[in-house]
Amino acid sequence: MAKGMLFPDYILESSWEVCNKVGGIYTVLSSRAKTLQDIIRDRIVFIGPDCWTHEIVCPYFREDESLFAEWRLLARDEGIHVRIGRWDIPGQPIAVLVDFKPYFEIKNTIYTKLWEDFQVDSLHAYGDYDEASMFSYATGKVVESFYHHVIGKGKRVVYHGNEWMTGLGLLYIRKHVPEIGTIFTTHATSIGRSIAGNNKPLYDYLYAYNGDQMAGELNMQSKHSIEKQTAKHVDCFTTVSDITANECRELLDKPVDFVLPNGFDNAFVPRGTAFVKKRNTARKRLLEVANALTGSDFGDETLIVSTSGRYEFRNKGIDVFIEAMHRLNNDSALKKNVVAFIEVPGWSGVARQDLVERLNSGLRYDTPLNNPVVTHWLHDPARDNVQNMLNYLWMRNDKNSRVKVIFIPCYLTGSDGVLNLPYYDVVLGNDLCIYPSYYEPWGYTPLESIAFKVPSITTDLAGFGLWANHIKGSYSEIEDGVKVIHRTDYNYQEVAEQIKDTLIAYSAFTEEQVKVARDHADKLSKKALWSKFIGYYEQAYDMALRKASEREE
CATH class of the missing domain: 3.40.50.2000 (Glycogen Phosphorylase B;)
Incomplete structure (x- = not known):
């Protein structure tokens, strides 16, 4: 790490794919975990969805009720229900699985506040937007509670969300816990993926596409909106390659701060x-x-x-x-x-x-x-x-x-x-x-x-x-x-x-x-290897922490 750069005391990172193997982001996070564990052991905490039942046990998660037992009870009193254990991957990092289903009851209230605070359009929600948003909101509550009860003021903390599914939680933290530095990584813009998936030429016309207009045409308004506003309001906006950086600039109207290429363990x-x-x-x-x-x-x-x-x-x-x-x-x-x-x-x-x-x-x-x-x-x-x-x-x-x-x-x-x-x-x-x-x-x-x-x-x-x-x-x-x-x-x-x-x-x-x-x-x-690529992340952590520090001052 370069001299003078800030590095977090705690990293809280979330994704729909924490302990939930459904796509490439699982590989990104699970292969990077050991590198971060070697640097700040057990102060990297991953937060994922508790979408498992007693009949279908998560094969990637090992519950350990001794971990943060006191906080788990405090969180429950706050209406936050979590299971805490370890992600069964190299490095065995701490993982928190949050039950997001109770928040569906107040979904409309959450969306109203999201519009008032950040102008995110949730009116056109369909498919997995609601499920992802309730998970994201629940994660924001987890991060807020963990920060106040476990970490405490005076520590350098970043909250890192992956993909549009974590946007609502990032915006929640940005408003309610401004002491935490926020990082958002889009691994593929939702609208770019949709343009390509609908057999439209993406690359020759990228400069001519208007992201908002295409979101309306392809019925992607809500996903595009949460992604665009999250990119705009977080402390550090990142993506995984120069290709997607071009997409972000053209379709989200927000250049990325850093490109964080995906490494491998x-x-x-x-x-x-x-x-x-x-x-x-x-x-x-x-x-x-x-x-x-x-x-x-x-x-x-x-x-x-x-x-x-x-x-x-x-x-x-x-x-x-x-x-x-x-x-x-x-x-x-x-x-x-x-x-x-x-x-x-x-x-x-x-x-x-x-x-x-x-x-x-x-x-x-x-x-x-x-x-x-x-x-x-x-x-x-x-x-x-x-x-x-x-x-x-x-x-x-x-x-x-x-x-x-x-x-x-x-x-x-x-x-x-x-x-x-x-x-x-x-x-x-x-x-x-x-x-x-x-x-x-x-x-x-x-x-x-x-x-x-x-x-x-x-x-x-x-x-x-x-x-x-x-x-x-x-x-x-x-x-x-x-x-x-x-x-x-x-x-x-x-x-x-x-x-x-x-x-x-x-x-x-x-x-x-x-x-x-x-x-x-x-x-x-x-x-x-991640040992080579983790330096890119160090730049993002430094930027997010400096912006959070400026807010506190």
């Missing part, structure tokens, strides 16, 4: 023989599933590739991934058989029983199962984008197809019924991972991929892709560990062709060339 990447064993286990299982589903006999020389992440068909580039696999299947230059997995959670049910029976039998089959492209039955296959595109391109995993595409439409938690391996134990079994994103503020999936020594393909519309180019000083190639493809609003066809060409080239790599690419991937990932 590689403590759970296995080493040495453990790594080799896990990689072999993953490859064996992936090929067993492919063979049982399609009636093939793929061996270990098969090229295993995948894409994964949230099921945003266009934004995450799932469409262009399928198009690239279709072209690859029709190109005679391909040197190896390819099994391509699409690992995104869709609207799916249980694992296919016919597939499970084949896997359990241990026998080899030379005939495919019915619809040999999915591992779990889809509830509404006629409306599923992946299934429809595979059907449209007639990608049915025919016997003669050198490229088989397999859709695993569920979360890889280790108990999916087919692979039965957690995601990180699956990703290291790949030869290449492919993430041709159209809208990707940062891009954790390619960073995770290279941390497990798996070279990846991404685009320069992902923050991570831009960072990889910055490290190299030019466009990064697959030999460097990451292939970064130039992507625009309109060059879908060229992106698909470049993915195909990269896979053909990689399929012809010698063992030594593969080793070099894997080593470069590993080395690049180490440049993105």
